[in-house]
Amino acid sequence: MDNKEISQAVIGRLPRYFRFLGELKDEGVERISSQELSDIMNVTASQIRQDFNNFGGFGQQGYGYNVAYLYEEIGRILGLDKTHKLIIIGAGNLGQALANYTNFDRRGFLFKGIFDCDPSLYGKKIRSMEIRPMEELEDFVKENEIDMAVLTIPKASAAQVARRLSHTGIRGIWNFAHVDLDVPDGIQVENVHLSDSLMKLAYNINRSENQMLPGFESQLMDEK
Amino acid sequence: MDNKEISQAVIGRLPRYFRFLGELKDEGVERISSQELSDIMNVTASQIRQDFNNFGGFGQQGYGYNVAYLYEEIGRILGLDKTHKLIIIGAGNLGQALANYTNFDRRGFLFKGIFDCDPSLYGKKIRSMEIRPMEELEDFVKENEIDMAVLTIPKASAAQVARRLSHTGIRGIWNFAHVDLDVPDGIQVENVHLSDSLMKLAYNINRSENQMLPGFESQLMDEK
DNA sequence: AAAATATTGTCAATTCATTGACATTCCCTT
DNA sequence: AAGGGAATGTCAATGAATTGACAATATTTT
Numbered sequence: 001m002d003n004k005e006i007s008q009a010v011i012g013r014l015p016r017y018f019r020f021l022g023e024l025k026d027e028g029v030e031r032i033s034s035q036e037l038s039d040i041m042n043v044t045a046s047q048i049r050q051d052f053n054n055f056g057g058f059g060q061q062g063y064g065y066n067v068a069y070l071y072e073e074i075g076r077i078l079g080l081d082k083t084h085k086l087i088i089i090g091a092g093n094l095g096q097a098l099a100n101y102t103n104f105d106r107r108g109f110l111f112k113g114i115f116d117c118d119p120s121l122y123g124k125k126i127r128s129m130e131i132r133p134m135e136e137l138e139d140f141v142k143e144n145e146i147d148m149a150v151l152t153i154p155k156a157s158a159a160q161v162a163r164r165l166s167h168t169g170i171r172g173i174w175n176f177a178h179v180d181l182d183v184p185d186g187i188q189v190e191n192v193h194l195s196d197s198l199m200k201l202a203y204n205i206n207r208s209e210n211q212m213l214p215g216f217e218s219q220l221m222d223e224k
Numbered sequence: 225m226d227n228k229e230i231s232q233a234v235i236g237r238l239p240r241y242f243r244f245l246g247e248l249k250d251e252g253v254e255r256i257s258s259q260e261l262s263d264i265m266n267v268t269a270s271q272i273r274q275d276f277n278n279f280g281g282f283g284q285q286g287y288g289y290n291v292a293y294l295y296e297e298i299g300r301i302l303g304l305d306k307t308h309k310l311i312i313i314g315a316g317n318l319g320q321a322l323a324n325y326t327n328f329d330r331r332g333f334l335f336k337g338i339f340d341c342d343p344s345l346y347g348k349k350i351r352s353m354e355i356r357p358m359e360e361l362e363d364f365v366k367e368n369e370i371d372m373a374v375l376t377i378p379k380a381s382a383a384q385v386a387r388r389l390s391h392t393g394i395r396g397i398w399n400f401a402h403v404d405l406d407v408p409d410g411i412q413v414e415n416v417h418l419s420d421s422l423m424k425l426a427y428n429i430n431r432s433e434n435q436m437l438p439g440f441e442s443q444l445m446d447e448k
Numbered sequence: 449a450a451a452a453t454a455t456t457g458t459c460a461a462t463t464c465a466t467t468g469a470c471a472t473t474c475c476c477t478t
Numbered sequence: 479a480a481g482g483g484a485a486t487g488t489c490a491a492t493g494a495a496t497t498g499a500c501a502a503t504a505t506t507t508t
Contacts, residue, residue, distance in 0.1 A: 009495065011427055015420035019402065033455060042404075045455095046497050053457060061456040062504035078423045079430030093321035098418075100317045109422060147429065172429040174422060178243065180266075186432055190425035192418065196239035198333060198398060199302045201414035203235055205371065205396040206303030208410055233465065257485060269485095270467050277487060285486040286474040 006054050013051055014074055016041070021071040033064035083108040085146045086174075089161055090153035091116035091124075091131045094176060098150060099126045112144055117157075134161075141168040148172045155179045230278050237275055238298055240265070245295040257288035307332040309370045310398075313385055314377035315340035315348075315355045318400060322374060323350045336368055341381075358385075365392040372396045379403045 020041055024032060038045035052058050052065075058073055059065040075081060086104075088095045091114050098104075099114050114126055117134045124131045132140065140146070149165050151158055151173055158177035165173065165187075172188040175181055181189050244265055248256060262269035276282050276289075282297055283289045299305060310328075312319045315338050322328075323338050338350055341358045348355045356364065364370070373389050375382055375397055382401035389397065389411075396412040399405055405413050 007495075008424075011424055012420075014427070015417070015423040018423070019420075035455080044497060046499090047495090049456065049458085050496080057457065059456055060504060061502070062454050062506085064455065077427065079426040080423065082426075082430070084426060084429075093324045097317035097321035104419065104422065107419065107423070109426075148425065171433070172425045174425055188425055188428040188432060190421055190428070192416070192421055193239070194416065195328065195331065196236075196243075197414055197416055198328065199239040199242070199304065199331075200232075200235055201372065201396045201398055201412060202303040202308060202333075203238070203301065204412040204414070205308075206306070208412060209395070231465075259485080268467060270469090271465090273486065273488085274466075281487065283486050284474060285472070286476085286484050288485065 010051050010054055013043075013047075014078055017048075017051070018071065018074045018078065018080075021067055021074065024067050025071050029067050031064045032067055034059070036064075080107055083110055084148050085110050085112045085144060086148040086150055087111075087113040087115065087141065087146050088150045088152060089115045089134075089137070090151065091118075091121050091126070092152060095150070095152035096126055098152065099129070102127075109148070112146060113140060115140075137161075137164060138168050141165070141170055146170060148174060150174045150176070151181075152176045234275050234278055237267075238302055241272075241275070242295065242298045242302065242304075245291055245298065248291050249295050253291050255288045256291055258283075260288075304331055307334055308372050309334050309336045309368060310372040310374055311335075311337040311339065311365065311370050312374045312376060313339045313358075313361070314375065315342075315345050315350070316376060319374070319376035320350055322376065323353070326351075333372070336370060337364060339364075361385075361388060362392050365389070365394055370394060372398060374398045374400070375405075376400045 017037075020037070034045040034048040037048055041048075049059075052070070055073070055077055058070050086109055088099050088111070091099075095114060095116075099111060105111065111127060111129070113132060114129055115132050115134050115137055116122075119133070121131045122133055141149075146168075147170065149170050149172075151161065153161060155178045158175070158179050158181065162173060162175075162181045162183055166184050170187060172190065173181060173183065175189055175191045176194070178193055178195060180191075183189055244261070258269040258272040261272055265272075273283075276294070279297070279301055282294050310333055312323050312335070315323075319338060319340075323335055329335065335351060335353070337356060338353055339356045339358050339361055340346075343357070345355045346357055365373075370392075371394065373394050373396075375385060377385060379402045382399070382403050382405065386397060386399075386405040386407055390407050394411060396414065397405060397407065399413055399415045400418070402417055402419060404415075407413055
């Protein structure tokens with residue numbers, strides 16, 4: 001297996017492949033060709049083959065791909081064969097919702113603790129975990145060998161918390177705060193900017209409405 | 225203003241521009257050059273100018289961009305000058321968390337109702353809105369001229385709900401269910417696949433660990 | 449066992465996105 | 479009011495991602 005960098009465009013598609021292959025596997029499908037997968041997933045067969053070949057050949061010429069094998073390999077590429085210990089920082093609505101979302105566990109993302117700076121929340125239990133004060137953050141991460149931190153705190157405090165985390169040995173931050181975090185090399189950040197996503201939806205709605213209505217130019221003219 | 229299609233790559237960057245410009249505006253910054261913005265945002269000045277010019281020239285040669293004006297224009301492009309009425313379908317952890325997230329209102333995304341199929345939730349209030357039974361969905365959307373539906377339901381029921389929505393005049397679906405929805409033209413779907421995002425983070429953590437450790441090839445060899 | 453068929457892996461072509469370069473235009477100072 | 483300086487808008491060049499094409503190779507059938 002070679003060492004060349006895989007583009008994030010490819011990585012971004014892997015989870016979707018993984019999902020479809022998992023479903024096919026559950027349905028008992030044993031083998032699939034890139035063309036069949038293409039039909040199901042609405043991407044070109046060429047792209048599918050190109051994507052998989054970034055990681056070496058998983059298929060058999062004249063046969064196709066073994067679903068269960070491919071599923072497992074992609075899982076391995078994504079690092080899902082290993083478990084990850086995560087903590088949630090910020091026990092607001094979103095933090096608590098994510099803490100209660102048990103599906104992540106099934107993929108090896110283990111919920112190990114939740115923190116907040118609001119004393120009135122200390123001790124409250126979420127999935128049998130007490131909400132802990134922020135003061136305990138660093139020690140907890142080190143003692144429990146936490147890999148990942150989920151940031152569900154207001155943007156104002158996110159940068160500071162990220163800075164604190166960067167000295168703890170944490171490997172990745174799943175950032176729901178609406179800021180760009182600046183972290184040292186070796187710490188990965190994955191942003192989930194919900195409001196950005198909602199704005200994109202607003203744009204696309206807007207655009208499709210303008211496309212449908214005849215004479216929309218005049219509307220635009222109005223606004224000087 | 226011309227009618228040519230703008231690439232989603234560009235659209236995807238607009239919310240981030242919007243955020244930075246909003247912050248600059250709040251700080252009282254009046255004008256900014258593409259180069260200054262480039263330094264702040266870590267994208268090339270050329271890309272910034274190219275992006276803005278998709279929508280016509282917002283700047284002044286020799287001067288730069290007026291922050292407040294540019295902010296407003298991008299908001300307009302994103303459709304944030306209009307209000308959007310949204311409902312949430314699925315009053316589980318995530319649905320309730322989003323319902324309680326008041327920041328969306330500030331951008332004109334108005335929370336108008338929340339639905340669930342669990343009778344034990346009917347009547348429970350969230351931000352002074354009762355949780356409604358799914359049976360009332362179609363009538364409610366039509367009577368209240370709802371634009372957007374937020375889908376925070378399990379994947380099993382998402383396709384069916386999307387089908388029901390497609391007959392109501394809804395314009396967009398913000399989809400948190402882990403499936404690809406198939407909707408008619410004219411209805412926009414924006415997916416938020418949290419587990420995909422988490423897998424990407426897992427991949428990048430994994431990759432960076434392999435890069436750092438010398439002799440990681442031998443680890444790969446082990447697995448036959 | 450050989451021929452026919454299917455499908456990958458990969459190279460080349462194309463399309464799309466980003467970056468670089470610079471003429472043009474406007475601001476600002478003198 | 480005129481000239482120098484600054485920064486846009488835009489075109490061209492580069493680079494990245496996607497698609498198309500096909501030789502190589504395995505499977506399946508006869």
